[in-house]
Amino acid sequence: MTGLRDRARRAVRAEVAGVGFTLFAEHGFDQVTADQIAAAAGMSRTSFFRYFPTKEDVVLGHLEEMGEQLTAALAARPADEGAWVALEQAFFDQFGETLEDPDRALRLARMMQDTPSLRARHLEKQQNWQDLLTPEVARRLRITDTPTDPRPRAVAGAALACLDAANQAWTNSNGTKDMRELITQAMSVL
Amino acid sequence: MTGLRDRARRAVRAEVAGVGFTLFAEHGFDQVTADQIAAAAGMSRTSFFRYFPTKEDVVLGHLEEMGEQLTAALAARPADEGAWVALEQAFFDQFGETLEDPDRALRLARMMQDTPSLRARHLEKQQNWQDLLTPEVARRLRITDTPTDPRPRAVAGAALACLDAANQAWTNSNGTKDMRELITQAMSVL
DNA sequence: TCTAAAGTGGGACTCAGTACCAGAATGTAC
DNA sequence: GTACATTCTGGTACTGAGTCCCACTTTAGA
Numbered sequence: 497m498t499g500l501r502d503r504a505r506r507a508v509r510a511e512v513a514g515v516g517f518t519l520f521a522e523h524g525f526d527q528v529t530a531d532q533i534a535a536a537a538g539m540s541r542t543s544f545f546r547y548f549p550t551k552e553d554v555v556l557g558h559l560e561e562m563g564e565q566l567t568a569a570l571a572a573r574p575a576d577e578g579a580w581v582a583l584e585q586a587f588f589d590q591f592g593e594t595l596e597d598p599d600r601a602l603r604l605a606r607m608m609q610d611t612p613s614l615r616a617r618h619l620e621k622q623q624n625w626q627d628l629l630t631p632e633v634a635r636r637l638r639i640t641d642t643p644t645d646p647r648p649r650a651v652a653g654a655a656l657a658c659l660d661a662a663n664q665a666w667t668n669s670n671g672t673k674d675m676r677e678l679i680t681q682a683m684s685v686l
Numbered sequence: 687m688t689g690l691r692d693r694a695r696r697a698v699r700a701e702v703a704g705v706g707f708t709l710f711a712e713h714g715f716d717q718v719t720a721d722q723i724a725a726a727a728g729m730s731r732t733s734f735f736r737y738f739p740t741k742e743d744v745v746l747g748h749l750e751e752m753g754e755q756l757t758a759a760l761a762a763r764p765a766d767e768g769a770w771v772a773l774e775q776a777f778f779d780q781f782g783e784t785l786e787d788p789d790r791a792l793r794l795a796r797m798m799q800d801t802p803s804l805r806a807r808h809l810e811k812q813q814n815w816q817d818l819l820t821p822e823v824a825r826r827l828r829i830t831d832t833p834t835d836p837r838p839r840a841v842a843g844a845a846l847a848c849l850d851a852a853n854q855a856w857t858n859s860n861g862t863k864d865m866r867e868l869i870t871q872a873m874s875v876l
Numbered sequence: 877t878c879t880a881a882a883g884t885g886g887g888a889c890t891c892a893g894t895a896c897c898a899g900a901a902t903g904t905a906c
Numbered sequence: 907g908t909a910c911a912t913t914c915t916g917g918t919a920c921t922g923a924g925t926c927c928c929a930c931t932t933t934a935g936a
Contacts, residue, residue: 649872651875662836732916
């Protein structure tokens with residue numbers, strides 16, 4: 497069983513995140529306090545921080561889950577596929593589909609561009625992704641001396657840099673360019 | 687003239703940074719308040735924040751300057767040199783020399799490993815480096831359509847990912863491995 | 877229906893970072 | 907050296923994020 501309480505918790509989290517995002521989009525991230533989000537969501541400040549460890553996580557909370565999915569997607573690639581190709585394909589699986597709500601994604605990207613604290617938190621989570629991907633990359637490079645060999649980490653990080661660059665280009669094109677092509681373009685330059 | 691006041695300011699900054707680093711190393715970054723640093727440095731909390739925009743900058747303040755130097759080093763490479771090679775050589779210029787105080791560098795690395803706020807701030811500054819390097823990379827790739835072409839940004843970011851991986855491997859080896867070789871190793875895997 | 881576990885709001889607290897002010901120090905022009 | 911304008915300084919007060927604790931309520935599940 498999935499646990500009924502867990503589902504409830506997840507639902508509340510999602511709703512609060514929605515309310516928060518609306519407020520942020522309207523007034524700007526820094527202009528909205530945790531108190532205001534809590535009030536708008538019909539809960540106390542205390543409870544708000546029970547659902548989100550930081551204010552930034554209202555917007556970026558889903559990145560944890562995405563990181564795990566991405567790692568799973570990489571692990572699911574054929575064992576004999578090279579690390580770089582496998583990473584590219586994993587990216588396709590996770591970010592290649594046309595988004596259901598591109599406008600929202602664009603608004604979020606803009607918000608992140610002019611909100612330092614959001615950018616910072618985003619980078620932290622990306623680094624987590626790198627930590628998750630590195631072991632699987634090491635396996636595909638047949639490198640066992642993980643901690644003192646820079647290569648697995650370098651490859652994982654480079655791939656994520658490509659993903660970021662693609663995402664930024666997508667944003668700068670106002671969502672007109674195709675994400676798959678951008679990823680391919682970015683990753684094939686190396 | 688360099689401005690006498692500027693030199694004084696710089697000197698104070700350096701001294702406070704030294705005092706701060708000592709305190710951090712002894713008690714841990716999070717356990718030392720801005721008040722305590724200010725007191726130990728013989729100044730008021732207010733003045734402390736005049737010298738450092740954030741507590742993290744006591745430790746990471748020099749990264750701004752390093753980013754500019756790195757960019758300059760890249761720009762100084764021969765115009766016909768490829769982007770990747772030029773980046774590698776620029777890294778050598780900046781980080782290839784054997785450090786004057788490896789122990790301090792190791793302590794700092796350890797500190798950053800178990801202090802999230804420091805890691806976050808460090809990532810922010812690295813992103814600044816990426817922003818600085820990207821135009822020069824674009825020039826070397828002969829790409830003019832900067833904003834919507836992911837490649838320059840991808841190359842700059844990937845190179846920095848390699849640098850980071852090299853640095854981490856260096857730390858994990860307790861400073862025994864050679865930074866130049868690690869950089870070469872990381873960058874040649876792509 | 878009972879109960880142990882989980883969720884809740886409120887209040888108090890720490891600390892980073894900002895704004896403002898009045899006074900002290902100092903470089904420069906005369 | 908004197909005068910002046912600029913800069914530096916400490917103090918006080920403030921906002922807002924995040925933590926801790928406590929007493930109370932809700933609720934899943936047996």
